[in-house]
Amino acid sequence: MVSALDRAWIPRGVVRAPLTRFGLWVGLWLGVFAVGAYAMYLCLADGLFHTNMDNRYVFGLWIFLDLTVIALGAGAFFTGFLLYVLRKKELKAVINSAVVLGLICYSGAMVILAVDVGQPLRAWFTYWYPNAHSMLAEVTFCITCYLLVLCIEYVPILLKNRRLRGIGGYLVFEHELHKLMVVFALIGTLLSFFHQGSLGGLFGVLRGRPFAFREGFAIWPSTFFLFILSAIAAGPSFIALTTWLVEKISRRRLISAEAYDTLARISGKMLMLYVLMKSLDTLFWLNQTAPARGFPAHRFYEFGNFGGWTLFIEIVILGLLPGLALIHAPLRAKRPVLLAAALAACAGVTLNRFVLTIQTMALPTLPFDRLMSYWPSWQEFAAFGAVVAYGVLVYSFSFRYLTLFPQERELTRAELMQRSQEA
Amino acid sequence: MFPWVYGFSWTPGHVIFVGVFLTVAAAVAVTVFLAVFRSVQDFRRGKARQIAWQSHFHDLPASDRACRHALTGELKGRVCDNGFDCRQCSVHARLTAIETAPPAGRLYHRGHTWVRPAGDGTLLVGLDEIATKLLGSVGQAAAPPAGTVLEANAPAFTVRKKGAEFRILSPVDGVIVESHDGSQGWFARVKPAENYSDVHLLRGHEATAWFQREVDRLQMAACQVNGMPALADGGVLEGDLSEVLPPGVWESLSAEMLLDS
Amino acid sequence: MTRRATPGKAARYGMIIDLDRCNGCGACMIACAVENNVPPPDAKATPRTGLNWVRVFRVETATRPAFVPVMCMQCGDETPCVSVCPQNAVDVDPSTGVVGQIPERCLGCRYCMAACPYQARVFNWRDPQWPAGMEQALNPNVSARQRGTVEKCNFCHGRWHAAVEAAANEGKTGSVSYTPACVEACPAQAIEFGDLNDAAFAAKARAAGAFRLLEPLGTGPKVYYRTGRAEVRGAVSGLIEEAKNGQRS
Amino acid sequence: MKIARFLSYFSGLAISLAAGWTVLPQALYKEVPQPASFSHAAHTGEKGGMQCTDCHAFRTDGSFAGVPKLETCAGCHAEPVGETASEKRFVEEFVKKEREPQWQIYSRQPDNAWFPHSVHVTRGKLACEGCHGSHGKSAALPAYRVNRITGYSQTVMAGMRMDDCVACHRQRGLSHSCLDCHK
Known part of the structure; x- marks a missing residue:
């Protein structure tokens, strides 16, 4: 009964894991989710003292990873822009x-x-009483709007599901929405x-934090532009990487070698541009902004754990090297090189965040204060x-029941053909 | 955010910030509204079915969308962009302008159904050999009852077998006047619609070439299965394929053959 | 639009802290907590999670250590915390120059804490709790804060409110004067509180030996420090040339 | 057919709106009775001839005393002075038994708001009606309905929300930063 239902929802022409194995996979992650949900409940119901953040480390693991996943998620808008606009x-x-x-x-x-903010029920305050000068207000507005846009972009994918498409006017709405997708891509x-x-x-903009503060253009500091560049450089790499990971886990081929190549090439070009700009910015900051x-x-880099090596790794090892590997066609044609470079690019953005x-x-900013360490709870x-x-x-449910990779069917068939010819 | 909320001020920063946000919100809302509005319009104008079919059609693998003239070798590697509806196709019109001979025998639809004039002004509609091999006999229960309106390329009825479901596409426009269990090869007698046209259906050597290709595809898929009677001449396929092929392959293959992605 | 202070002309309150007098006793920290209804620390609190509006740092120098009380500097120029708050929970009061933090508007995002170079802001990591009966002894002029909000020194604004009300009760007009709790409590009289618009006080703040913390950042703090010891100035001010001078002496 | 559909749509909308408008406030607020009935109109104006400050007085130190204590009432009402049953009951229940009535205060402000009457009335010369409206002319106390979540009165007198404070301060060119009124 359940397996028949499951089968009826899986797209035609693709091969998916048996329901039991999928169930085990889902169960495993549900377990992880349950533990985390309990931790979230503790923080929300009891207070943020459950974390190891303190008055010094006001931003901890969460903000760092939030910035990282949002940078990696930039693949969504950048791919949409390249596809629908360019x-x-x-x-x-x-x-x-x-x-x-x-x-x-x-x-x-x-x-x-x-969970991270102290008073989540007051989140609407930012909309009602926004401070137009605050970058955080801008972030809040843009991210919530963009999340809405992403939800709308998800609708056509959902409606193209094998069962849903048969219902009433779903496919017509999908068709009309898809025709307007360029608007959403632009927004x-x-x-x-x-x-x-x-x-x-x-x-x-943190003028009180010389390690982070940057001069810039009009109201925007240079990190404003560097974040955009690094996000669109890492985005395609992240998509290539996740696609490869899904291929490994599902044991299917999902996209063609050309698609990998395109993603890698774009990522490489943007990464090289980013490395150039980041280097210039770093030089200006170290020699001009901070001393002023x-x-x-030297005051930033005289602490053992956070020495100058972070700068070297961020820009050279995880920036320049993968950038070079990705713009060089013969190198990126080798799948392991491509994947390693993509991973390095993503790691570089992660390190930057x-x-x-x-x-x-x-x-420390106060001269008599000291470096402090922090380990998340x-x-x-x-x-x-x-x-x-x-x-x-x-993702698992979307992958199982929706068509995330339009090329998969043909690749599956080619694979079957090849296998049958070998047999 | 709004002038009546405490803290709002008419400073340029505030006005630009809130203005841009409201513009974006309005643009999103208007676009979604437009999509809904257009969908309703499509329904009003009766374009819903055509859109649905076009949408299905575009999801087919490119190899399944080969133009009939590519199958016969007249054109090279052309992928159809008309949803197999040659009635509006300029390429087809150009290539068949000289062909005047009236069609004889069965005309084939790409979804493995056929049409044959019964001689009394009605048309007989049936499943071809490949569809029959894939699905077995359809049975009276599955065939649509008399009075059903058929539309070319739109689903005519649904066949269930071994837990899988396939919709069979209608080859013609018309109304069913008699439905049959398929034991004599046909499942419906159809009174053709006024604007009935058969130019989108395959005929003669096109049908032969297409049929050959479809058999090849079956053969290709069947090769990997032990004990499958794979015949070198591709002429006859023995046995019920749903019994011989592994379920996954059988369902996927049937769906592709019947243009039900 | 012109903004006029409620009573009399606008003030720019400031402090001058004499580091040569401060002996690090911590009376200011205790007086501050009592005055401003800061709940006692819970069992698991650390110096890094505590709700201290003023902290006394012990600074080692070439000679004997110095003690540096650090509270909100009530930055006057480009106040770092005001512009970052996404929902206007922080502002500068033009009538006193005090940076106001309104916990009831605060989302608890802690962006202002990240922005503050003096780390003068603290976060309520848990619900405030007082031992039974102690709520009765809370200061009615200061509202207690909720969990999940940021708070900080406001130069004992409750005392300013009380002073304004007392003046009005007596029918007086003109500027009011009051003394913050830390100033009052300091046994060494190391902290001086006054109006920087007052020429005599301003002159004292800018006298030789006076400096402000992290002055090159351009935040315009209104808390001044003074010391006659070059090594202390070198270790505390954050000025590179001062630091060099301090090492030499 | 079309009209029927329109009708059903709009009647459904109207019912939902009406329900939302009436049921939700009912659920959100609960009514708390005042300890005794009181007519401001009977005390002030031509009938009573008293001023607001006769009962809502400023103390000798200049601070505002708020709602009068029982002794203020007992000053006149040691014995019933009129004929009304409610007065008689007030004298019996409270004055004779020396029981302080627990009045519910419509104008109670949140803990973090600082509003000194002396600054506004003595110094600023504001009339009571500016914030309290025509409360002083009311013949009976309005129902005291308290918000179940916030614990504040639903009927706040005219001009007592934060927006009103700020508007007035702005209009008079007075300082209106957060700390001016918040503690």
């Missing part, structure tokens, strides 16, 4: 998956934020542009684990 048809192979990933990243980040691009930037601006505010560069959140908090890890589990579950 008409890069090759990206049709991954757009659905990118939208689902974006939706997961953004909604997950919102959930964690709701999504505008919103993403601003909130990715504002997330960077969030730290760049009484903080010569880590530096800007955790390192900014760790470094189990509740913080568990709550984030719940968001990861939520993401895995949403």
Whole structure:
């Protein structure tokens, strides 16, 4: 009965794991989710003292990972922009998956934020009494709007499900909505542009934190633009990486080699541009911005754990090297190289977000204060684990019952043909 | 956010910030509304079915959307973009302008149904050999009752077998005047619609070429299955395929053959 | 639109803390907590999660250590915490120059805490709790804060309210004067409180040996420190040249 | 057919709106009775001839005393002075037994709001009606309905919300930053 229902919902022409194995997989992640949900409940019902954050580390693991997943989720808007606005048809192979990933990243980040703030029931205050000068107000507005746009972009994917498409006018609505998708792609691009930037601006405007403060253009500090660049550089890499991961887990082939190549090429170009800008910005900051505010560069890097190596790893090892590998066609043609470079690019963005959140908090500003360390509590890890589990579950169900990779059917058939010829 | 809320001020920053936000919100709302409005319009104008079919059609693999003239070799590698509806196709019109001979025998639809004039002004509609091999005999219960209006390319009825469901596409426009259990090869006698046209149906050597390709596809899929009677000449397929092929392959293959993605 | 202070002309309250007098006894911290209804720390509280509106740092120098009380500096220029708050829970009171933090408007995002270079802001990590009966002894001029909100020193604004009300009760007009709890409690009289618009007080704040914390950041703090010891100034001010001077002496 | 559909749509909408408008406030507020009935109109104006400050007095130190205590009432009503049953009951129940009536205060402000009457009335020369409206002319106390969540009165007199405070301060060019009124 259940298996018949399950079978009727799976897209035609693709192969999915047996229901029992899928059930085990879902059960496993539901377990992770349950633990995290309990941790979230503790924080919401009892207070944030369940975390290891304190008056110094006001932003901890959660904000760092929020910034990271939102940067990686940029693949959704950037792919949409390339496909619908710049008409890069090759990206049709991954757009659905990118939208689902974006939706997961953004909604997950919102959930964690709701736990992270002290008074989540007052979240509407930001809308009712916004401070137009605050980067955080801009982030709140843009992210909630963009989450709405992502939900709308998810609707056509959902309506194309094998069973849902048969219902009434679902397919007609899908058709009409899809025709207008360019509008959402453009709005999504505008919103993403601003909130990715504002997330960077969030730290760049902290004039009291010379480690994070940057000069900039008009009201926007340079981190505003660097965040946008790094997000759109890492986004396609993240999509390539997740697609590969889904291929490994599901043991299917999902997109063609050309699609991988396109993603890698775009990611590589943007990464090189980002590395260039980031290097210039870093040089200007170390030699100009920070000293002018009484903080010569060495003061940031004289602490053992947070030495200059973070800067080197961030820019050279996780920026320049993967960038070079990805723009060089023969290199990126090798799948392991491509994947390693994509992973490095994502790690580079992660490190960048880590530096800007955790390192900014760790470094003292008062001359007689000291460096402080912080290790998240189990509740913080568990709550984030719940968001990861939520993401895995949403993705798993979407992958099983919706068409996330339009090329999969043909690739499956080609594979079957090949196998039959070998036999 | 609004002028009547405490804390609002008419400073440029505030006005730009809130203005941009409200514009974006309005744009999203208007676009969604537009999509709903257009959908309702499509229904009013009776375009819903056509849109649904086009949408299905575009989801088919490119190899399943080969133009009939590509199958016969007249054109190279052309993928149909008309939803197999040659009645509006300019390419088809151009290529068949010289062909005047009236069609004889069965005309085939790409969803593996056929049409044959019964001689009394009605048309007989049936499942072809491949569909029969895949699904077995349809049975009276599944066939649509008399009075059902058929529309070319739209689902005519649904067949259930072994837990799988397939919808059979109608090859023609018309009204069923008599339904049959398919034991004599046909399942419906149809009174053609006024604007009845058969130019979208395959005929003659097109049908042969197409049929050959479909058999090849079956053969390809069948090769991997042990004990499957794979015949070199591709002429005859023995046995009930749903029994011989593994369920996953059988369902996927049947769905593709019947254009039910 | 012109903004006029409620009673009399606008003030710019400030403090001058004499580091040569401060002996690190911590009386200011206790007086502050009592005055401002800060709940006693719970069993698991650490110095990093405590609700101290003023903290006394012990600073090692080349000679003997110095003690530095740090509270909200009531930054006057480009106040870092005001512009970052997403929902206007922080503002600068033009009539006193005090940076106001309204917990009832606060979302608890802690962005202002990240923005503050003096780490003068604290967060209510848990529900405030007083030992039984102690609620009766709370200061009626200061409202207690909820869990999940940010709070900080406001130069004992409750005392300012009380002073304004007392003046009005007596039918007086003109500026009021009051003394914050920490100033009152300091046994060494190390803290001086006054109006920086008052020429004599301002002159004292800018006298030789006076400095402010992290002045190059441009935040314009209204808490001044003074010391006659160069090594203390070097270790505390955050000025590079001062630090060098301090090491030399 | 079409009209019927329209009718059903709009009647459904109207019923939902009406329900939302009436049921929700009923659920959100609960009514708390005042300890005794009281007519401001009987005491003030031509009939009573008293001023607001005769009962709602300023103390000798200049601060505002708020709602009068029982002794103020007992000053006139040691014995019933009129004929009404409610007065008789008030004298019996409270004055004779020296039981302080627990009046519910419509104008009670949140804990974090600082509103000194002396600043506004003595110094600012504001009339009582500016904030309290025509409460002083009411013949009976309005129902005291308290918000179940916030614990504040539903009937706040005219001009006593934060927006009103700010509007007045703005209009008079007075300072209106948060700390001016919040503690």
